[in-house]
Amino acid sequence: MNMKRDTIFKKIRELIIRERWEYDFVIKESTSLQDDLKIYGDDATDFLTKFCEEFNCKPKDFKFDDYFAPEPSWTDLFRKKKKYKSFTVLDLIKAAEKGTLT
Template identity: 35%
Template sequence: MINFDEMEADLFSFVKNESSVDDDISFDTRLEEDLGIYGDDAIEFMLKYAEQYNVDVTRFEAANYFSSEARSLVWSILRSFFRKESTSKKSLTIRHLFEGIKNGRLDEDIINLSNIH
């Protein structure tokens, strides 16, 4: 039987380790917006996640959730002047990653289902 509490703790540990964040995180923590994971680092993060938890990410559209390196730099500068968040990308949360682990795949269907709960 799968112990979801242990899985949750392991995922939180993985995310904190891979993002080099010491702050508290929750299921609602967003990877790009809250943890600063974007660009090549986001791709590397997702590949490690897929390998660590045996999650199929072949249908996951990273470009819908993560900014490129150059775009993130531009948005950081613009946000400092205008104090606005970019709304062009969807948010990927730790809850989505957890649902991906439970289902063995992470794609738009799994993400949309976890948004309902």
């Protein structure tokens, strides 16, 4: 990891802890926002909005519903489970470097 990427990674970790909480495991580049950090639904929308503001990223053509489940509901028991694409801390690092959330 180069120095710039290392700095971005540290800032992203700080954002995660500030906006969510301190997790009982090490946050790595491979950490999934939804599966590991349990960020989904409105929380994911709020988190990504704050991420984009802090890192000056544009959510250009980002297909939120491909990556994040909605808030859980009792009706989920009757729905077919959807498979979501993984969105990791590394994806956030790349977005910060490029200036676009894709």
